[in-house]
Amino acid sequence: MNTSALATQLSEQFGLSTEGLKLNPIGNGHINTTMLLRNKAQALVVQKLNTDVFPEPEQLVNNARLIEQHLTHKAASDQYQLEIIKHVPTQSGDYLIDIQGEKWRALEFIRGSYSEEVVQNAAQAEIAANAFGQFAAALQDFDAEQLYPVIPNFHNLSMRIATFKHKIAADVVGRVAACQNEIAFCFDQFSLADELDNLTNVPLRPCHNDTKINNMLFCKNTESAKAVIDLDTCMPGYWLCDFGDMVRTCCSPEAEDSTALEQVKVRHDIFHALVKGYAKPLTPFITEQELLSFWLGAKVLPFMIGLRFLTDYLDGDNYFAIKHPEHNLQRARNQFALYRDIVRHEQTLKGMLEQL
Ligand code: ADP
Numbered sequence: 001m002n003t004s005a006l007a008t009q010l011s012e013q014f015g016l017s018t019e020g021l022k023l024n025p026i027g028n029g030h031i032n033t034t035m036l037l038r039n040k041a042q043a044l045v046v047q048k049l050n051t052d053v054f055p056e057p058e059q060l061v062n063n064a065r066l067i068e069q070h071l072t073h074k075a076a077s078d079q080y081q082l083e084i085i086k087h088v089p090t091q092s093g094d095y096l097i098d099i100q101g102e103k104w105r106a107l108e109f110i111r112g113s114y115s116e117e118v119v120q121n122a123a124q125a126e127i128a129a130n131a132f133g134q135f136a137a138a139l140q141d142f143d144a145e146q147l148y149p150v151i152p153n154f155h156n157l158s159m160r161i162a163t164f165k166h167k168i169a170a171d172v173v174g175r176v177a178a179c180q181n182e183i184a185f186c187f188d189q190f191s192l193a194d195e196l197d198n199l200t201n202v203p204l205r206p207c208h209n210d211t212k213i214n215n216m217l218f219c220k221n222t223e224s225a226k227a228v229i230d231l232d233t234c235m236p237g238y239w240l241c242d243f244g245d246m247v248r249t250c251c252s253p254e255a256e257d258s259t260a261l262e263q264v265k266v267r268h269d270i271f272h273a274l275v276k277g278y279a280k281p282l283t284p285f286i287t288e289q290e291l292l293s294f295w296l297g298a299k300v301l302p303f304m305i306g307l308r309f310l311t312d313y314l315d316g317d318n319y320f321a322i323k324h325p326e327h328n329l330q331r332a333r334n335q336f337a338l339y340r341d342i343v344r345h346e347q348t349l350k351g352m353l354e355q356l
C-alpha cells in the first residue's frame, strides 16, 4: 500500500479529516515503525507494531493502557508531573487496528518535544535518569502482576545463558571455533546470574525495561524532561535493570557497535549523574539494599546484551538487524569492553551509590 492510501485509511479509522493530510516518519526507534499523521488542525503519532518482536500486540497495548490510566490518576493528584503518552481510540473505540495484516495504534503527539540519540553531557543524563525515576516512583504502587509478559524472561540472565549454551552446542553456522576467546570470557562471568537469581530483599517492580535516552522526550523550550515514552516492554522486573540499561546506553562515549574498543569506557561523571537523577524520586520508596543492588544492574546489563549479541552471531544473526556479517560480534565485543571497564572501576562507581 502506498503512503497516501495508508494515510487515508489511518485517518478514517482515527477520525482525522483528510484535508491536507500528511504521513511522515518520526524519531529513530529500532523496533516499531513510528510516523506522524497530521492534517491542518490535528497531529497523531501512529505506530505499526513489530509483531516479530511482539507476537501479542493486543497485550502490549493493554499493558501500556493500564499504565497510562495509573499515571493519569497520579497526575490528577499532583503525584506525576510529566506528560503521559495516551492512546487514541478509533471511531469504534478500538485501540489496535489491522491494515492488511499489520497492527497499528495511535498515540497523542507530544508537541514541542524532541528526543536525543546520544547523551550530550552529565546534565542531560541526570534529567533523563530523573524522568525515568519519576516514572518508576509513580508506578511503585501499581501492581506489576497486572502486566502481561509480552517478552517472557526478557531480563532473565540464567535463561539467556541457557540459550547461549544451546547455540554453542548447535553451532549452526560454524562460528563457534573462531569465537573461543569471547565464549570463554562469557563463561567466566556466569556467577552474575546466580547473584541475580539469589537477590534478597529486592522487590519485583513495574519496570520500563528499555530506559534508553531516546525513550524520553525533552522540552524544546526549556530542555527539561517532558515525557517517558515507549512503554512496550513494561513488565515486572527490578529497578536495578532499569538503572543498568541507562548505564549501558549512556555511559560510553562510543556507539554500541563501535570497534574503537580502547575508547569504550564508562564516563564517571555520567554514571554519577545517572545515580543522582534516578535515585532522587525513588528516595521515599527505596531501601539501602535495593539502592546498592544497582551496582549489579550496572554490570549485568552490558554483559547480558553483549551475551545476546554473541548468541545471535553464533545463531546466524536471526534477531538483531545487522549491516554486515561481523556486526553482532563487534557489538558483543563493544559491550564486553564496557562491562570490563565498569568492573575495573568498581570501587569508584560503587562508591557513588554508597555515598547516597
Ligand atoms: P520504538 O519502540 O520503535 O523504539 P518509540 O515508541 O520509542 O518506538 O518511538 C520512536 C520515536 O518516535 C521516539 O524516540 C520519539 O522520537 C518519537 N515519538 C514516539 N512517540 C511520540 C509521541 N507521543 N510524541 C512525540 N514523539 C514521539
Ligand code: MG
Pocket: 029, 030, 214, 215, 230
Ligand atoms: Mg523506543
Ligand code: MG
Pocket: 031, 032, 210, 230, 231, 232, 233
Ligand atoms: Mg519500544
